[in-house]
Amino acid sequence: MTLTIPTLLTLFRILLIPVLVVVFYLPYPWTNFAAAFVFALGAITDWLDGWIARKWHMYSAFGAFLDPVADKLAVATALILIVQGHPTLFMALIAAVIIGREITISALREWMAEIGQTSRVRVAAIGKIKTIVQMVALVMLLYREPLLGLPIFRIGEGLLAVAAVLTLWSALAYLRAAWPAMRGDHARTGGGSGGGRRDA
Template sequence: MKLNLPTILTLLRIVLIPVLILVYYWPNSWTNIAAAAIFAFASVTDWLDGWIARKWDMQSRFGAFLDPVADKLMVAVALVLAVQHQPTQWMSLWVSVIIGREIAVSALREWMAEIGHRSKVKVALLGKIKTLVQMVAVTCLLFREDFLGLPIFAIGEWLLAGAALLTLWSGLDYLRAAWPSLVDQND
């Protein structure tokens, strides 16, 4: 395996996970800002590594495998931190929907690849919109404080609810695309 810039950025996201946790729990008044900045930086590297890989033809099998793993790990950890800060039924529901859908869609993609139908469940525009809303929501939830008179945490909660609904919608789209293969008796 040869490391290239997109793969290094992906590995950096994985390395940032324990850093995010340590910073989040560090007993200082600025740690919420630092945690939000770490997550926002990781979100930008998620977009950047894919753009670099496509633009300069640096795509690799390892990178294609590792990128969604890094994304899902970072988001799941950040969502768990958010629920720990605000352990309400709604927050728990939205986080469970998002994490559960990620696990289900990952399993669906793996199974579809196994039967040679991976292209039926490739990432669609709706999934990209869901990811953008989710990344902004999580950044707001980690930031937690009002900023310029705006209730950032409350905005994050509403965006998270929107991301959860988009998550369900995109998950149903993936399931609908895969359904003929799922019920095909010849596979």
């Protein structure tokens, strides 16, 4: 198996996850900046590997599998760290909604692939918008300190709430697209999609 540049970037993004955890718990005053930087670096490489894959057609089945896994691991880890650092009911509920949605849609996609109906659950524009808002919110929440007089943490909380709403909206869109297959109104065609990256 040949590792493409996008796949190497995705692997790098996965390696950043334990770095994020370690940095988050370091007993230094600059750890909030470092944690936000590590997560932002991962988000940038997420965009970069997709751009490279599209521009130079560097697609692979392994990359198509690994990319959404890396995204979900990074987001779930960041949410767990933020909830641990700020254990409020609001933050716990938002994290549960976002992580629960990821588990649900991942299971839905796996099932749809098994019955050969993967094309019904393609990424919608709302999923891409959700991803952008979510990433910005998580960077702010990891940074958490005021910046230039702005309450960064509070802004991050608001953006994460927006991301949670978009998360539910996109999940309903996926479920609606898959509903005919879930009711049994489909013909089994076998197989799934071949590759390419997915942003959910």
